Amino acid sequence: MSDSERKTEPVSKRRRNFLIGSAMTGVVPVIGWAGQAQATTQAAPVDARAALNVALRVNGRLHQVQVDARMTLLDALREEIGLTGAKKGCDHGQCGACTVLVDGRRELACLTLAVAAQGREVVTIEGLAAPDGTLHPMQEAFVAQDAFQCGYCTPGQILSAISCVHEGHATSPDQVREYMSGNLCRCAAYPNIVAAVLQASQQMGD
Amino acid sequence: MRPFQYLQPATLADVIVAQREAPSAVPATFLAGGTTLIDLMKLGVMQPERVVDLRLAGSDFAQIRFDGATLRLGAFARMAEVADHPVVAASFPVIAQSLSLAASPQLRNMATLGGNVLQRTRCAYFRDPTWAACNKRTPGSGCAAVDGANRQHAVLGTSSQCIATYHGDFAQALMALDASVVLGGPAGTRTIPFAALHRLPGNTPHVETTLHPGEIILDFVIPAGPWASRSLYLKIRDRQSYEYAVASAAVAVAMNGDVVADARIALGGLAAVPWRAHEAEAILRDAVLDEATATRAAEASFAAAVPQSHNAFKIALGRDTLVRALLQAASMEVRHD
Numbered sequence: 001m002s003d004s005e006r007k008t009e010p011v012s013k014r015r016r017n018f019l020i021g022s023a024m025t026g027v028v029p030v031i032g033w034a035g036q037a038q039a040t041t042q043a044a045p046v047d048a049r050a051a052l053n054v055a056l057r058v059n060g061r062l063h064q065v066q067v068d069a070r071m072t073l074l075d076a077l078r079e080e081i082g083l084t085g086a087k088k089g090c091d092h093g094q095c096g097a098c099t100v101l102v103d104g105r106r107e108l109a110c111l112t113l114a115v116a117a118q119g120r121e122v123v124t125i126e127g128l129a130a131p132d133g134t135l136h137p138m139q140e141a142f143v144a145q146d147a148f149q150c151g152y153c154t155p156g157q158i159l160s161a162i163s164c165v166h167e168g169h170a171t172s173p174d175q176v177r178e179y180m181s182g183n184l185c186r187c188a189a190y191p192n193i194v195a196a197v198l199q200a201s202q203q204m205g206d
Numbered sequence: 207m208r209p210f211q212y213l214q215p216a217t218l219a220d221v222i223v224a225q226r227e228a229p230s231a232v233p234a235t236f237l238a239g240g241t242t243l244i245d246l247m248k249l250g251v252m253q254p255e256r257v258v259d260l261r262l263a264g265s266d267f268a269q270i271r272f273d274g275a276t277l278r279l280g281a282f283a284r285m286a287e288v289a290d291h292p293v294v295a296a297s298f299p300v301i302a303q304s305l306s307l308a309a310s311p312q313l314r315n316m317a318t319l320g321g322n323v324l325q326r327t328r329c330a331y332f333r334d335p336t337w338a339a340c341n342k343r344t345p346g347s348g349c350a351a352v353d354g355a356n357r358q359h360a361v362l363g364t365s366s367q368c369i370a371t372y373h374g375d376f377a378q379a380l381m382a383l384d385a386s387v388v389l390g391g392p393a394g395t396r397t398i399p400f401a402a403l404h405r406l407p408g409n410t411p412h413v414e415t416t417l418h419p420g421e422i423i424l425d426f427v428i429p430a431g432p433w434a435s436r437s438l439y440l441k442i443r444d445r446q447s448y449e450y451a452v453a454s455a456a457v458a459v460a461m462n463g464d465v466v467a468d469a470r471i472a473l474g475g476l477a478a479v480p481w482r483a484h485e486a487e488a489i490l491r492d493a494v495l496d497e498a499t500a501t502r503a504a505e506a507s508f509a510a511a512v513p514q515s516h517n518a519f520k521i522a523l524g525r526d527t528l529v530r531a532l533l534q535a536a537s538m539e540v541r542h543d
Contacts, residue, residue, distance in 0.1 A: 048209040048255065069212040069257075072244070092245050093313060105286075105315045111244045112316070115212050116237070116259050160312065167290070167311070181447035182310025 059127030073117045074098045074109035085125035085155045096183035099156035106163035125155035141200035149187035161197045170201040214259040234258040239317035242325045250335045281320030281423040300437035304379040307441045320423035327370035341367045342411040357516040362477035368411030377480035378456035381472035385428045391421035404479040433458035436540045440531040451475030453524040455531035466490045476524045483507035495536040504528040
C-alpha cells in the first residue's frame, strides 16, 4: 500500500489542482475535489480473489475477519462472526429479513459488501437485549402482541421497527404499515406487528 | 458473483487517479448505495472487474441546500434524508413524494440520489441472464420481451430493439422541475439538463446515459419556480407500498386563479426513459384547469404511445393517472410567501 500511496500522491494533487483551475465555476462546490489534502487511495490487490482483512464493529465489538470482496455483510455476520440472527430470505433486498442497524439506521445486510461496512457501527438482533438479558421494549412488545408465527422475519422486523420509531414514523397504524412495508412476513402476522410497533413506540418515548 | 477488485478512494480526486492508474484497462464500476449494483452482480447481469466504492469520496456531495431560488441536492445524499427534509417537503413536494413513495425505508436509507437516477430497468428478461435475448444486456441479441410477458413494459419512447421501462420515481420529479445535473470526471466538471442524461433506447439500448467514461453525478440543481410548491407525485402501483409504478405522474403547476400559468409534467412507469409530457403542458398553458382540459392534455401525451401485447391498459391508466394528478394539483392549498 505504501508504494502505491507514494506513487499516486503527486498525480492526485495535480489532478485536484487542475479541477480547481479549469472546471469549477462559482456555483460548483469544490470541497470534495479540493478540500482533502491527503491521497489515501487504497491499493487494489493484484488478485481479485485474494482475501481481504476486514475489521467489522458489530454490537459494540470489533471482529477481525478475512473475507472475499464478494462477501456480503449478511454472510460475514452469519458465516464468519457466527451471529445468525440476521436472516437470509431473498438475498436481493426485497424481503427485509436481513435488516440490521448501520450507524443507527436500518439497512439491508444482503446488499452491503462486508468490506464496505468497515468503519461503520452494525447492530444485529443479538445486540438489543441488555447484558442481564432484559429485552428491548420492541422485543417485549413483539412477545406481548404475539407478533410472529414462524419467526424467520422477526429479527429484521424488530430492527426495522426500532428504526421506524426513531425516525418518527410510528405515529399511526397507517403510517406503521407504510414504513414497515420493507419487511415481508409470509405468515402474515402483520396486524400483530403493527400493534407491537405502536406499543413499543409508547414505551420507547420517541 | 464474479470476483472483482474493490477500491475505496478517500476523495473524488483519488477516484480519478484510481481509475487511471489501476492495473486493469477495464473501466471501473462505481458503487454508491449498492442497492442496484450488488443485486445485479448477484444475478450475473453486471460483472464488473473493478468496483470503486464512492462512500468516502462522495461524502462531501451529500448536502441539501436551498437559498430561496435554487435547491441543490448532493448526489450522495440518501433518498430518506431528502424525502424527510422539511424544506424539500414544503417547497418541492413532488421531490419529497417521489422519494418517499419509492422502494422501502431500508433501501431509501442506503440508496443515493445519484445512484437512484441511474438504476437499471426491472425488465424480467434483462434481470435474468438465462434469457439469451436482451439487447440491453447483450447488444445485438434481440429482445425477449417483445414476444414475451410485457405487461410491465413501456408504451412511450420504446424501439424495436428494447421496450424496457425506466422505473425510477425521483427522475420524474427532476424532469418536471427542469433540474440540471452537475457531473465530474477525468476531464473536469460540466452541467447538463437532467433531461439530457438518459438516452432513448433506439438501436443502442445498452447505452443508457450520456455520461462520459469515469463521470460521476455530483449535484442536482433545481430552480424554485412558482410551480414548485404546487407540485405532487401520484404513483399507481400493483400493491399499495414498496412497489414500482405501473403508471405515475409528476406535476408542477403555477396557477393564476383558475388559469394555468405554467405546467410541468413528467410520466413514470410508462416510458423507456424519464418522460417529459410537453404536449400536455402546451395544452394546459393559459387554459382553465378543469377535468375536460386535463383529459385533453393527458390524451395528447399518449398520442404517440405504442402498446405491446400485454400492456395496452397502460395508455388508459397513464391518462387517468395524469388527469387525477392535475386535478389534485389544482386543488392544493399553497402558501404564498
